[in-house]
Amino acid sequence: xxxxxxxxxxxxxxxxxxxxxxxxxxxxxxxxxxxxxxxxxxxxxxxxxxxxxxxxxxxxxxxxxxxxxxxxxxxxxxxxxxxxxxxxxxxxxxxxxxxxxxxxxxxxxxxxxxxxxxxxxxxxxxxxxxxxxxxxxxxxxxxxxxxxxxxxxxxxxxxxxxxxxxxxxxxxxxxxxxxxxxxxxxxxxxxxxxxxxxxxxxxxxxxxxxxxxxxxxxxxxxxxxxxxxxxxxxxxxxxxxxxxxxxxxxxxxxxxxxxxxxxxxxxxxxxxxxxxxxxxxxxxxxxxxxxxxxxxxxxxxxxxxxxxxxxxxxxxxxxxxxxxxxxxxxxxxxxxxxxxxxxxxxxxxxxxxxxxxxxxxxxxxxxxxxxxxxxxxxxxxxxxxxxxxxxxxxxxxxxxxxxxxxxxxxxxxxxxxxxxxxxxxx
Amino acid sequence: xxxxxxxxxxxxxxxxxxxxxxxxxxxxxxxxxxxxxxxxxxxxxxxxxxxxxxxxxxxxxxxxxxxxxxxxxxxxxxxxxxxxxxxxxxxxxxxxxxxxxxxxxxxxxxxxxxxxxxxxxxxxxxxxxxxxxxxxxxxxxxxxxxxxxxxxxxxxxxxxxxxxxxxxxxxxxxxxxxxxxxxxxxxxxxxxxxxxxxxxxxxxxxxxxxxxxxxxxxxxxxxxxxxxxxxxxx
Numbered sequence: 033x034x035x036x037x038x039x040x041x042x043x044x045x046x047x048x049x050x051x052x053x054x055x056x057x058x059x060x061x062x063x064x065x066x067x068x069x070x071x072x073x074x075x076x077x078x079x080x081x082x083x084x085x086x087x088x089x090x091x092x093x094x095x096x097x098x099x100x101x102x103x104x105x106x107x108x109x110x111x112x113x114x115x116x117x118x119x120x121x122x123x124x125x126x127x128x129x130x131x132x133x134x135x136x137x138x139x140x141x142x143x144x145x146x147x148x149x150x151x152x153x154x155x156x157x158x159x160x161x162x163x164x165x166x167x168x169x170x171x172x173x174x175x176x177x178x179x180x181x182x183x184x185x186x187x188x189x190x191x192x193x194x195x196x197x198x199x200x201x202x203x204x205x206x207x208x209x210x211x212x213x214x215x216x217x218x219x220x221x222x223x224x225x226x227x228x229x230x231x232x233x234x235x236x237x238x239x240x241x242x243x244x245x246x247x248x249x250x251x252x253x254x255x256x257x258x259x260x261x262x263x264x265x266x267x268x269x270x271x272x273x274x275x276x277x278x279x280x281x282x283x284x285x286x287x288x289x290x291x292x293x294x295x296x297x298x299x300x301x302x303x304x305x306x307x308x309x310x311x312x313x314x315x316x317x318x319x320x321x322x323x324x325x326x327x328x329x330x331x332x333x334x335x336x337x338x339x340x341x342x343x344x345x346x347x348x349x350x351x352x353x354x355x356x357x358x359x360x361x362x363x364x365x366x367x368x369x370x371x372x373x374x375x376x377x378x379x380x381x382x383x384x385x386x387x388x389x390x391x392x393x394x395x396x397x398x399x400x401x402x403x404x405x406x407x408x409x410x411x412x413x414x415x416x417x418x419x420x421x422x423x424x425x426x427x428x429x430x431x432x433x434x435x436x437x438x439x440x441x442x443x444x445x446x447x448x449x450x451x452x453x454x455x456x457x458x
Numbered sequence: 459x460x461x462x463x464x465x466x467x468x469x470x471x472x473x474x475x476x477x478x479x480x481x482x483x484x485x486x487x488x489x490x491x492x493x494x495x496x497x498x499x500x501x502x503x504x505x506x507x508x509x510x511x512x513x514x515x516x517x518x519x520x521x522x523x524x525x526x527x528x529x530x531x532x533x534x535x536x537x538x539x540x541x542x543x544x545x546x547x548x549x550x551x552x553x554x555x556x557x558x559x560x561x562x563x564x565x566x567x568x569x570x571x572x573x574x575x576x577x578x579x580x581x582x583x584x585x586x587x588x589x590x591x592x593x594x595x596x597x598x599x600x601x602x603x604x605x606x607x608x609x610x611x612x613x614x615x616x617x618x619x620x621x622x623x624x625x626x627x628x629x630x631x632x633x634x635x636x637x638x639x640x641x642x643x644x645x646x647x648x649x650x651x652x653x654x655x656x657x658x659x660x661x662x663x664x665x666x667x668x669x670x671x672x673x674x675x676x677x678x679x680x681x682x683x684x685x686x687x688x689x690x691x692x
Contacts, residue, residue, distance in 0.1 A: 038556040038565075042549070049544040270540030274601065277506040278557035279530040285557065 035280060039288035047258065047296050056257040057300050060250045064308040067243050068236070068315050072096055076160075090157050100232055100317045103158045104165035107231030107319075111327070113188040115229065116173055120182055122166045125149035146170065146182075168233045176331050192225050199332040202418060207396045212420045220334040227324050235320030236313035238328045241343040245410035247308045248350045249386070251301040252407050255357040256378040258300065259293045261371025262362055263452065268371065286452040290362060290445055297358030298351060305347050330415050335428075345430050346410060352434040353406035359444035360406075366451035382407060389413065406440075409433050459485050459519055461505070461609055461639045466514035468500055475500040477663035478514070487635035489650030490643040491681055492660035498643045499537055501660070502613050505641065506534045518609050518639075530559060533607030535598050537614045537643075543587035547578050547597055550586055551604065558605040565604075572600040575630065577623075591618040599627065603634070610640045616649055628653050651677040 047053060072093040109115055123146050133139040148166050153159040174182055176194040199220065203213045266272040275281045321340040325333050329342070337345075360381075365374040385407035391399040400419050402408060414429055421432035461483040468476040475497045492498050503509040505516055507523040516523040518531065541550060548569060555565035573579045576596040586594065595618040602610060612631070616624045624646075632653040634640060644650060650657060659667035659681060 034559050035556040035561070038552070038562065042553045042556065045545075045549075046542060049542070269542070270536070270538060271542070273503070273506070273508050273536045274534065274539055274554065275557060276508050277529055277532055277534045278554070279526055279559040279605070280557050281529065282526075 034284065036284055036288060039280065039284060040291055043288045043292035044295060047262070047292055050258075053258045053296070053300075056254055057303060060254055060300075061303050061307040064247055064250055064304045065311040067246060067308065068239055068311040071234075071239070072315050088155055088157075090160070094157065095161065096234075096316060098157055099161050099164070099234070100319055102165070102231030102319075104162040104231060106165050106169065106229050109229050110226040111169070111172075111188065111191075111229050112226040113186075115169065116186055116188060116191060117184065119166050119169045119173070120184065120186065122148045123170045123182075125152075146179075165231055165233070169229065172327055172331060188226055195326075195331050196220075199334050202332055202416070206393060206417065206419050208418060208420070212418070212426065215420065215426045216334040216418055219336075222336050223326070223334075224336070227327055228322075229327060230320050230323035232317065232319040233323075233328055234316065235323075235339070236309075236316040236318050237321050237339045237343045238323070239316050240309055240312040241325075241329070241339055241346055243308060243312070244305070244343065244346040244350060247301075247304050247347075248353055248407070248410055249382070250304050251297070251350060251354045252357045252378075252382055254300040254304065255297045255354065255361045256375055256382070258296050259358055259361045260365050260374035260378060262289060262293050263365045263448075264369055264371045264374065267369060282453050283449065286449050290359075290448060293358045293362050294355050294441075297354045301351050301354035305350065309343075309347065325415060333415055334418065342415070346414070349430065349434050350410070352437050353409070355441045356406040356437040356444075359441040359448070363444045363448045363451070366448050404429060404433050404436055406433075406437055459608060459639060461641075462515075462517045463505065464515050464517075466501070466504055466516060467512045468497075468504055468509060469512045474663050476504060476511075479663075479665055480514075481658070481665070481668070483639050483641065483656075485635065485637060485639055486656065487631060487640040487642055487654045488656045488658060489654030490641060490658045490660060491645075491647065491650060496660040497663040498660055499613055500663075502534075502611050502641065502643060505609075506532060506611055530605065531608040533602040533605060533610045535602040535612045535615050537617075539598055541586045541594060541597070543585065545586055546583050547573065547586055547589070547593075548582040550597060551601060554601040555604045560605060568604050569600075572603055575603075576600045592620060592623065595619055596623065599630075608638050610634060610638050612640065613643045614645065615642065616644065616646055624649070647678045647681060 072091075074092050076090045076092065076095060077087060106115075125147055127145050127147065129143050129145055130140050131143060133141050148163040150159065150163065153162050170182070173186070173191050176198055177186065177191055181190065181194075199216075200213075203216065208216070261268070266275055275285060278285075318340075320328065321338065323339045325337050325339055325342050328339055361374065361378050364377050365371065368374045368377060385405065388402075389408060390413065391402045393399055396419070400421070403413070403417060403419075404421075409429070417429055420426040420428060421436075423432065423435070427435070461481070463479055463481040463483075466476055466479045467474065477497075479501060490498050490501070500509065504511050505523070507516070507529065518528055521528040521531075542553075545553065551569040551572065552565050555569060560568060570579075573582050576599055578593060578596055578600070581589065581593065586597065589597065595615070599612075599615060602612065610631075615631075616627055619627060628649060631640060631642065635653065635655075642650065642654060656670060657667065657677070658665055
């Protein structure tokens with residue numbers, strides 16, 4: 033395509049000259065960094081009624097810094113019968129909390145909370161963290177076997193059997209076919225048991241995996257701000273007549289603009305994701321990198337995957353999503369022929385995707401298609417969703433999503449070209 | 459070399475902006491006159507392929523207006539064109555040269571040449587947003603000439619130019635008219651008087667006069683006579 037490189041560079045130049053894009057990117061990057069920052073600001077207060085002495089006050093930063101040092105010494109231990117029994121033993125202290133019933137201010141309920149005995153472990157920062165570390169292990173096991181089974185007779189075999197049962201229930205809940213169940217069982221067979229525990233459950237990689245969905249929305253927002261007016265602005269600037277009657281004013285110009293738009297969205301997405309990753313890993317630490325998602329996210333996830341792999345996978349997927357977001361926004365701009373109207377339509381679509389994060393599981397095909405949309409995909413729901421996509425063989429949602437989005441991007445590109453090539457009626 | 463316009467019409471709702479216009483334009487300068495709302499700009503946009511006609515066709519040497527070959531030989535200066543404020547004058551020409559299909563070396567050479575012709579060499583590295591109206595108009599003229607067009611469509615090209623610049627531009631157009639088909643629309647009758655060998659007068663979407671005029675006669679009077687306004691002016 034003649035002069036494509038020159039046209040592409042000038043289209044990028046036009047984008048870079050727009051101050052609004054840089055302002056939006058800076059604000060979104062700061063917002064992305066601030067998400068993990070909020071976890072280290074603030075303080076923990078422990079009243080002197082419980083301590084019998086002075087109030088204990090720890091900053092969240094102190095808490096996280098100390099947590100990274102694993103005072104309970106649980107890091108690297110296998111989640112076997114010994115650890116399960118040790119945890120149950122440590123968690124012998126029961127407290128009952130009275131709290132309002134949700135949605136009914138006049139009613140109260142008593143909730144039983146089990147935790148490690150603070151009188152035994154002490155009212156110090158270390159004591160608090162040790163109680164938390166055992167509490168995380170306790171909750172991981174309890175979520176599978178139930179409160180009644182948390183006794184001195186519980187073994188690792190019981191726990192892992194409960195995990196298998198939960199996994200099977202999940203298959204039925206998602207409406208998986210026999211072939212899909214067999215495929216996941218083969219993946220689950222590769223899981224090594226007992227799991228190796230991390231002593232630092234709220235680390236940077238886990239946080240990145242959990243909050244990356246927010247980065248995806250930021251990327252969509254950036255694409256809307258940067259690209260809604262990419263095509264309409266030629267008409268608003270009254271340069272459209274000059275361009276349309278030029279030799280390269282049809283397909284080459286469209287391709288250059290489209291590619292420039294994809295580039296801007298991809299680079300903006302990279303900045304946002306790197307900002308979020310930097311915030312998570314620097315502030316919260318990388319110590320949980322090799323922890324299995326089965327410990328920190330969902331015990332019944334039927335495949336071997338570490339938290340770092342999950343985090344990097346979702347970040348990579350969202351970089352592909354940035355291309356799809358860009359293509360969608362540019363296509364809307366070509367349809368509406370106005371930057372403001374295109375922004376309004378895209379914001380409306382974004383709100384729809386946020387407010388409808390999932391469709392009923394009974395609608396298998398429709399629900400699965402919806403869950404794979406770029407602005408919907410993600411959050412930890414993606415880990416729980418074991419529906420597979422049949423393209424040749426079986427693909428998980430993590431594998432299918434980027435492939436489908438690339439196809440969708442190409443389809444939107446073709447639509448945009450057809451809209452661009454139409455000669456104006458007025 | 460010939461521009462053929464065959465029963466060209468353009469209708470916007472109930473309003474017929476261009477009404478069954480048929481023309482054949484050979485190399486030379488053709489002036490297009492008419493009152494506001496006569497359809498001059500619409501006709502020019504149809505000739506440049508920016509508007510889709512309701513009926514009829516436009517071709518240049520057998521090439522349909524929608525083809526890339528047609529656009530390759532076309533130069534157009536719109537009446538009210540925009541620019542990229544943060545581009546320099548040189549950037550703008552290089553961008554338009556790339557749009558018109560010139561390779562890098564040819565783009566640089568033609569840009570330098572045309573910047574000198576229109577007197578913008580000294581400010582070529584300044585941003586277009588700092589240019590005066592006349593400077594922007596001259597830049598617009600330069601971009602129209604980048605690809606040595608065989609068909610040159612100019613809509614109010616001398617608007618905003620001072621008298622000296624206007625004379626220079628007239629001479630330039632007259633020179634170009636020797637080898638190209640030039641269609642020039644303007645309200646400045648003296649521009650047409652000096653350089654156009656053929657005059658089209660448009661009224662209510664139709665061509666009411668097509669041909670030369672008696673050069674011994676004042677063109678302005680001749681033009682007004684077409685609209686029955688000679689008595690008022692006298």
